[in-house]
Amino acid sequence: MKRLRQLLVLVVLGFLLAGSLLAVAAPATELPPGLQIPEAARPGPDFNAERATDAYVNLLSPEQRAQSDAYFEGGYWLQLWDLLYGLAVAWILLRSGLSRKMRDIGRRMSKRPSLVTMIYVLQWLLIGSLLMLPLTIYSGFFREHAYGLATQTFGEWSVDQLKELLISLIILPVVIALLYGAVRKTGERWWIWATGGAFVLILFFMMIAPVFLDPVFNDYKPLRQGEVREQVLSLARANMIPDNNVVEFDASKQTTRISANVSGFLGTTRVALNDNLLDRTSKPEILAVLGHEMGHYVLNHGLRLVIYMTLILGLGFWVVHRSFDRALLRWGPRFGLEGRADPAALPLALAILSLFFFFATPLTNSVVRQAEAEADAYGLNAAQEPNGFAMAAMRLSTYRKIKPGVLEEIIFYDHPSGYARVHRSMLWLQEHQDNATANAGAQHRQ
Numbered sequence: 001m002k003r004l005r006q007l008l009v010l011v012v013l014g015f016l017l018a019g020s021l022l023a024v025a026a027p028a029t030e031l032p033p034g035l036q037i038p039e040a041a042r043p044g045p046d047f048n049a050e051r052a053t054d055a056y057v058n059l060l061s062p063e064q065r066a067q068s069d070a071y072f073e074g075g076y077w078l079q080l081w082d083l084l085y086g087l088a089v090a091w092i093l094l095r096s097g098l099s100r101k102m103r104d105i106g107r108r109m110s111k112r113p114s115l116v117t118m119i120y121v122l123q124w125l126l127i128g129s130l131l132m133l134p135l136t137i138y139s140g141f142f143r144e145h146a147y148g149l150a151t152q153t154f155g156e157w158s159v160d161q162l163k164e165l166l167i168s169l170i171i172l173p174v175v176i177a178l179l180y181g182a183v184r185k186t187g188e189r190w191w192i193w194a195t196g197g198a199f200v201l202i203l204f205f206m207m208i209a210p211v212f213l214d215p216v217f218n219d220y221k222p223l224r225q226g227e228v229r230e231q232v233l234s235l236a237r238a239n240m241i242p243d244n245n246v247v248e249f250d251a252s253k254q255t256t257r258i259s260a261n262v263s264g265f266l267g268t269t270r271v272a273l274n275d276n277l278l279d280r281t282s283k284p285e286i287l288a289v290l291g292h293e294m295g296h297y298v299l300n301h302g303l304r305l306v307i308y309m310t311l312i313l314g315l316g317f318w319v320v321h322r323s324f325d326r327a328l329l330r331w332g333p334r335f336g337l338e339g340r341a342d343p344a345a346l347p348l349a350l351a352i353l354s355l356f357f358f359f360a361t362p363l364t365n366s367v368v369r370q371a372e373a374e375a376d377a378y379g380l381n382a383a384q385e386p387n388g389f390a391m392a393a394m395r396l397s398t399y400r401k402i403k404p405g406v407l408e409e410i411i412f413y414d415h416p417s418g419y420a421r422v423h424r425s426m427l428w429l430q431e432h433q434d435n436a437t438a439n440a441g442a443q444h445r446q
Helices: 001-019 049-057 064-096 098-109 113-146 154-216 229-237 275-281 283-299 303-335 341-360 359-383 386-396 407-410 418-433
Strands: 220-222 248-249 260-263 270-274
Touching: 049 098, 049 283, 049 386, 064 098, 064 303, 064 341, 064 407, 098 113, 098 270, 098 341, 113 341, 154 220, 154 260, 154 303, 154 341, 220 341, 229 248, 229 283, 248 275, 260 283, 260 303, 270 275, 270 283, 283 303, 283 359, 283 386, 283 407, 303 341, 303 359, 303 386, 341 359, 359 407, 359 418, 386 418
Parallel strands: 248 270
Antiparallel strands: 220 248, 260 270
16 A cells, blocks of 8 residues: 555656646747748849758747747757656666566466566556656647647547557567567577567567558558649659558647658558648648658668667667666665566666666767758759758748757757758759759749
8 A cells, every 4th residue: 555655646746747847838820831932042143052041940930939949948858857757667666666566466377487577567567657647648748739739639649648558568568578588598698689689570560560550540541632642653653662652641630740751661661741741831842851751761761770779779788788787786685676587677677778778869869860861862852842841841840949059959859950951952952043943933833
């Protein structure tokens, strides 16, 4: 009963924290629909990429820019709170003895170590989700609504959260049981085998995500009929992407953001455009965004990023390996932990891993940001829509800080900043001023 009271106190304190953090401004007005080309961004003998970039940035009102900065900079602190809250949850599970008791429940139900681990993980997911709920509700629902970025009711949002939890309850017990199997069988080399296994599993889940996971949350279907569809598919075919690999999905049921993505692996790879992009932007913007996503597709960024991120994960496993045994010597007897193969020690191992990834944020962000910059360059050359790409970057910058400092971008940005993207678009335009698309009047390009 005492431990249950401790858990309930933590949840209540979390809700109070969420309420106190919810002090944000009212949503700023979005940029109006349609392509806007500032006069300074039109080709001519005096065209200057820096002036053109500044003209695009000035499309944001001071209020919009202030709110964009506040939202994005608040995310820096949210990363820290997420780490600290997660460490607090791990401490509660270990210090209260609840983690040990969950392991013992598994042992009473089965003598097989793999099943004991899976039973433990099921309990850990349910209790951990409950303890993390206040921060999850604040960051995923209240904060997004406060900035005008979400469209779901609390009930609809909760259903999606339950879907995520159910998927986790199906997948994670098996994955973590495999990890603990590697720990038991390979001893000191567990982190090497775990890294290799993680690579295979990530590729597997990449492959099944478009078919089995993504449709749980959104409806994916062929692009709607119309002139935009024909130009989008023509651009895809010109870049060796099959027609049926370009689809749209109904993201507007969850968010106001425009977006697109490449997902899948081998035969399931596809380019998906969200309906906000198709409904609220101009044809040049849609083609520019498609060009960027085609860059990911053609340059095979999915596989490359999996390789890089697996190597970073392997480094994280090695850090856990080097730190975990020392941590067990210090705290293991106090918490009733029996060794590195004990599932009750999972919160301790994940606490070490989460600390590693927190401090590795500049590295992981830089890896992704480089791939995004390459896709930007590919998209500009493929779609030849510099103003469309600049305008799309400005729309994203209604909730991404438009012009960070150099160090700030390295640490916190997993995409190039809006300013960098607009500037690259204007540099492309500066070198292609005879391009017919770049010279077309705005009235012909909506």
